[in-house]
Amino acid sequence: MNSLISIAEIARNFAKVAPACEEWSIRLVRRRNEALSVTRGTADPVRRGEDVGAMVTVTAESGERIGVGYGATSDTTPSGLGAAAREALAWARRSAGHLIAVPKPRSGAVQYDHTASTDIPWDTIAMPAKLDRLHELARNLKRDGRITHWQASLFYTDEETVFASSTGDFIRESRGIIVPGIEASASAKGETQTRTLGRGGMIRQGGLEQLDQLAFWAAGPRIAEEALELLAAPDCPVKTTDLLLAPDQMYIQIHESIGHPLELDRILGDERNYAGTSFVTPGMFGTYQYGSPLLNVSFDPRVPGEAANYAYDDTGSEAQACHLIRNGVLQRGLGGAFSQSRANIPGVANARACSWNRPPIDRMANLNIDPGVSTFEELVSQVEDGIYMETNNSWSIDDSRNKFQFGCERGRLIKDGQLGPVVKNPNYRGVSANFWRSLKGLGNADTVRVLGTPTCGKGEPNQAIRVGHATPPGLFAAVQVFGGG
Amino acid sequence: MRRARCAILIQGTLMRDHFLQLADFAATRTRSGEGFLLRYSGEQSRFVRFNRAAVRQSGTVEQHYLTIELFKGRQHLSQQLAITGLAGDRQRLDGAISELRELLSFAPEDPHFLVSDAVCSTERNDVGRLLSDDAVIPVILDKAADSDFVGFYAAGPIHHGFANSFGQRNWHTVHTFSLDGCFYLQSDKAVKLSYGGREWDESVFAEKIAHAQTQLSFLERTPKTIAPGGYRAFLSTAATEELLGLLCWGGFGLAAHRTGATPLIRLARGEAALSPMVHLVEDTKAGLAPEFQDEGFVKPASVTLIENGQYKECLAAPRSAEEFHALQNGANADEAPAALEMAPGQLADQDILSALGTGLLIGNLWYLNYSDRNACRLTGMTRFATFWVENGAITAPVNVMRFDDSIYRMLGDNLIALTAARDWRLSTDTYEGRSTRAMHIPGALIDDFRLTL
Numbered sequence: 040m041n042s043l044i045s046i047a048e049i050a051r052n053f054a055k056v057a058p059a060c061e062e063w064s065i066r067l068v069r070r071r072n073e074a075l076s077v078t079r080g081t082a083d084p085v086r087r088g089e090d091v092g093a094m095v096t097v098t099a100e101s102g103e104r105i106g107v108g109y110g111a112t113s114d115t116t117p118s119g120l121g122a123a124a125r126e127a128l129a130w131a132r133r134s135a136g137h138l139i140a141v142p143k144p145r146s147g148a149v150q151y152d153h154t155a156s157t158d159i160p161w162d163t164i165a166m167p168a169k170l171d172r173l174h175e176l177a178r179n180l181k182r183d184g185r186i187t188h189w190q191a192s193l194f195y196t197d198e199e200t201v202f203a204s205s206t207g208d209f210i211r212e213s214r215g216i217i218v219p220g221i222e223a224s225a226s227a228k229g230e231t232q233t234r235t236l237g238r239g240g241m242i243r244q245g246g247l248e249q250l251d252q253l254a255f256w257a258a259g260p261r262i263a264e265e266a267l268e269l270l271a272a273p274d275c276p277v278k279t280t281d282l283l284l285a286p287d288q289m290y291i292q293i294h295e296s297i298g299h300p301l302e303l304d305r306i307l308g309d310e311r312n313y314a315g316t317s318f319v320t321p322g323m324f325g326t327y328q329y330g331s332p333l334l335n336v337s338f339d340p341r342v343p344g345e346a347a348n349y350a351y352d353d354t355g356s357e358a359q360a361c362h363l364i365r366n367g368v369l370q371r372g373l374g375g376a377f378s379q380s381r382a383n384i385p386g387v388a389n390a391r392a393c394s395w396n397r398p399p400i401d402r403m404a405n406l407n408i409d410p411g412v413s414t415f416e417e418l419v420s421q422v423e424d425g426i427y428m429e430t431n432n433s434w435s436i437d438d439s440r441n442k443f444q445f446g447c448e449r450g451r452l453i454k455d456g457q458l459g460p461v462v463k464n465p466n467y468r469g470v471s472a473n474f475w476r477s478l479k480g481l482g483n484a485d486t487v488r489v490l491g492t493p494t495c496g497k498g499e500p501n502q503a504i505r506v507g508h509a510t511p512p513g514l515f516a517a518v519q520v521f522g523g524g
Numbered sequence: 525m526r527r528a529r530c531a532i533l534i535q536g537t538l539m540r541d542h543f544l545q546l547a548d549f550a551a552t553r554t555r556s557g558e559g560f561l562l563r564y565s566g567e568q569s570r571f572v573r574f575n576r577a578a579v580r581q582s583g584t585v586e587q588h589y590l591t592i593e594l595f596k597g598r599q600h601l602s603q604q605l606a607i608t609g610l611a612g613d614r615q616r617l618d619g620a621i622s623e624l625r626e627l628l629s630f631a632p633e634d635p636h637f638l639v640s641d642a643v644c645s646t647e648r649n650d651v652g653r654l655l656s657d658d659a660v661i662p663v664i665l666d667k668a669a670d671s672d673f674v675g676f677y678a679a680g681p682i683h684h685g686f687a688n689s690f691g692q693r694n695w696h697t698v699h700t701f702s703l704d705g706c707f708y709l710q711s712d713k714a715v716k717l718s719y720g721g722r723e724w725d726e727s728v729f730a731e732k733i734a735h736a737q738t739q740l741s742f743l744e745r746t747p748k749t750i751a752p753g754g755y756r757a758f759l760s761t762a763a764t765e766e767l768l769g770l771l772c773w774g775g776f777g778l779a780a781h782r783t784g785a786t787p788l789i790r791l792a793r794g795e796a797a798l799s800p801m802v803h804l805v806e807d808t809k810a811g812l813a814p815e816f817q818d819e820g821f822v823k824p825a826s827v828t829l830i831e832n833g834q835y836k837e838c839l840a841a842p843r844s845a846e847e848f849h850a851l852q853n854g855a856n857a858d859e860a861p862a863a864l865e866m867a868p869g870q871l872a873d874q875d876i877l878s879a880l881g882t883g884l885l886i887g888n889l890w891y892l893n894y895s896d897r898n899a900c901r902l903t904g905m906t907r908f909a910t911f912w913v914e915n916g917a918i919t920a921p922v923n924v925m926r927f928d929d930s931i932y933r934m935l936g937d938n939l940i941a942l943t944a945a946r947d948w949r950l951s952t953d954t955y956e957g958r959s960t961r962a963m964h965i966p967g968a969l970i971d972d973f974r975l976t977l
Contacts, residue, residue, distance in 0.1 A: 079783075079847070082632040084593070087623075088604035092587065109583030114608035126584040133661050139578040167630045188783035226784030229793050230898050233785070309575045311714065312674045312706050315890075396585045433893040437905040437924050439712055442977050444903045444926060446895055464896050468926065468977050499573050499676035499704075500585070500954035523896030 050203040056121040060099040064204040068395040076192035092395035099131035106135030148207025155214040157246035179259030188224040225266040232269035274522030275465035281425030282518040286488035290508035296471035300440040303374025304401040315438030330475030335409035336364040346491035346507035347404035356388035393502035405507035411481025420456035444468040464523030482511030547687030561593040564685035638842035640820035652699025653723040675705020696814040720950040748920040754972035756883030761947035766889040777859025778840040798833035799939040803867035811863025823854030869942025926977040
């Protein structure tokens with residue numbers, strides 16, 4: 040039976056059915072997941088899943104021209120993989136002579152096998168006990184009749200990936216991924232306000248121990264009280280002012296206006312029909328002042344617990360930490376080996392696929408902002424008149440990743456260096472090319488939070504993939520802020 | 525070409541037969557007092573990605589997912605499996621049923637569990653006429669070779685199946701294609717090409733190419749940067765699709781309405797209204813999506829969501845219906861439209877520019893999100909071919925601008941006209957799998973469209 044054969048064994052056996060071609064690789068993914076949630080006081084039906092499949096990629100010559108194609112299948116029997124390989128070979132021949140660029144032949148034969156350790160594995164606590172704890176958390180959310188929606192949820196995935204190739208690579212990695220969620224909506228007189236635990240920004244590699252680090256189990260009362268508090272709050276004022284962003288807003292500001300613009304496949308035009316292009320051009324690398332000298336941005340897929348922690352990307356390139364922006368100056372792009380060769384720009388090991396049924400493309404992984412020197416209180420104390428915004432709830436940016444507008448769940452006025460009253464519907468807008476240059480303060484290492492998103496969308500066919508962002512709070516000067524209405 | 529199509533049809537029939545056999549097998553494995561729901565989704569997709577009139581990536585994805593939900597009274601839980609279409613799937617299904625049975629006694633009683641026990645079996649097998657695999661690259665590049673073309677072709681059959689222990693069997697196969705691309709002039713100046721459907725027609729493709737190239741010639745003019753402010757604007761069907769697409773995200777569901785989460789809360793409470801021209805219907809019978817949902821309920825032919833600008837009815841999934849003591853109407857769990865139809869207006873296509881007079885001709889909107897959900901205020905960007913029009917004539921392309929405006933203004937007091945002609949907009953989404961969502965909608969002429977950045 041398929042599920043009893045390890046994907047490592049399947050990969051090792053693939054050579055027997057691999058097609059005659061210039062080069063082949065096979066990438067297998069196996070995922071087991073479980074979704075638990077309690078919504079408005081009732082446990083939702085438990086959903087479990089097991090997904091196994093493979094993508095075969097073939098480079099082949101046809102009429103003295105090189106082509107590349109893929110075939111992906113959930114049939115991982117030798118005959119199924121053989122059929123996928125034939126599909127890949129057929130597409131390689133069809134694309135021969137039409138490729139935008141011919142990939143460089145792969146050299147080397149990486150051997151790597153690693154299972155990430157987990158302090159408290161998911162199965163340590165049985166499903167009914169986990170549901171009991173979610174019920175308890177959810178009861179703490181329903182604190183008032185005005186709470187009309189409340190939910191606590193956990194989504195866990197046990198993932199194993201194998202990459203093998205005709206040049207002798209064999210790379211196997213496995214890990215656990217946990218995504219917790221809490222939300223509470225308060226509604227009265229035709230108005231609804233929602234608070235969440237980071238709204239989609241909570242994702243970690245590891246097991247149940249990550250929930251303690253994220254203060255998950257204790258967050259219910261605060262989230263519900265803040266939703267109720269927002270119902271009575273005035274709207275965020277309209278003005279241009281100092282803006283202090285909490286990490287659970289900073290992460291998406293990094294994601295949308297640093298991460299995506301630096302993706303080399305965008306810069307090369309691959310994404311122009313869907314996810315968009317970039318205001319960054321190849322000539323900017325090495326010289327462009329992306330942000331203020333305080334801004335240091337690193338690509339680091341080796342941070343323990345962060346969402347996109349891996350040793351090799353999905354094309355077999357070794358992942359190493361490096362700075363993309365140092366002291367505000369743009370250094371290198373987010374592009375894997377193929378994009379680097381096309382653009383002749385230094386990149387990183389970030390050719391990633393969301394699963395076995397999608398081909399690797401340039402993705403963010405762990406994209407982090409180095410901490411500054413200030414405590415949170417010191418950041419607030421720098422502000423004479425400004426606003427503090429927490430927890431992203433709306434994001435929009437143009438297809439060149441320049442003109443943006445973000446909304447947050449909760450704001451607080453800052454006056455004379457002190458946090459003041461809560462305001463609702465806090466939004467701000469700006470232009471990436473200017474915004475990061477207005478950065479004038481960053482929290483120290485104690486203020487850094489390791490966040491991310493499980494659903495970064497991009498690619499044709501579309502792919503939603505997990506990425507990590509570790510960041511301190513950031514203080515920006517002269518930002519246009521406004522409220523609802 | 526014929527051989528490739530036949531192969532796909534045979535695969536589709538095989539998967540239907542295979543699914544029905546798995547359903548029969550599941551029926552033999554359930555015990556007294558147990559019931560099951562069995563769901564299947566699968567596709568055999570050809571994907572070709574282009575950039576600069578060359579191939580970036582191409583390949584085939586064959587995926588099949590089976591979900592078995594085992595229930596006993598009001599206890600239930602489910603397991604999804606990637607299956608192969610081969611005999612081994614029986615063993616995997618058997619194993620999943622055994623695992624679920626072990627856990628079932630620990631599953632909590634679910635007061636909102638509702639399944640259809642009225643057996644209503646259906647079958648739909650739409651046969652498409654798609655390009656053969658060998659033809660895709662040469663046919664598309666033949667028309668695009670001399671241009672900066674970037675885009676994505678996706679095609680093949682999409683299958684959905686449902687079965688339950690009451691004996692209901694449903695099957696749904698559609699063959700669709702989608703070529704979603706654009707022709708670039710420079711930087712972010714481009715014209716969109718959208719061609720999708722069930723039958724590839726060379727002459728329609730050629731017409732769309734010609735139309736795109738005509739628009740491309742307008743982009744050669746010096747771009748105009750306009751100041752933030754209110755502008756008269758015509759939204760193409762593609763732009764209207766973006767507005768309505770965001771509304772579909774929590775706008776029409778029963779649970780969202782009862783909890784106050786819907787962005788249409790003021791419409792639902794009668795505190796705001798849209799223009800009497802706005803008439804929105806979930807028109808299942810005309811769409812591509814399956815007419816059955818995950819608990820086995822068959823959808824009504826249509827559900828009127830907004831009538832003459834007033835809130836009419838929600839989409840109610842069985843689970844929400846149980847929770848909020850309402851009647852279900854065959855909605856999926858997300859309670860989002862899958863076949864949204866907007867009634868046409870009277871503005872003829874040839875009169876669009878003269879009716880616009882001076883203002884913005886907006887080809888596409890992009891990256892919409894809410895800036896204030898309670899006020900149903902949205903923000904987003906113009907994208908691709910957006911032009912400045914003066915006295916009914918296109919004068920210049922417009923550099924991208926951000927809008928921030930309320931649906932109650934755009935489709936309310938400021939809605940001047942809807943076009944008489946409508947487009948079928950087939951979703952090009954391919955997250956998880958190829959979407960079968962579609963909209964049948966007109967373009968919209970609106971006043972005082974608020975641009976902010």
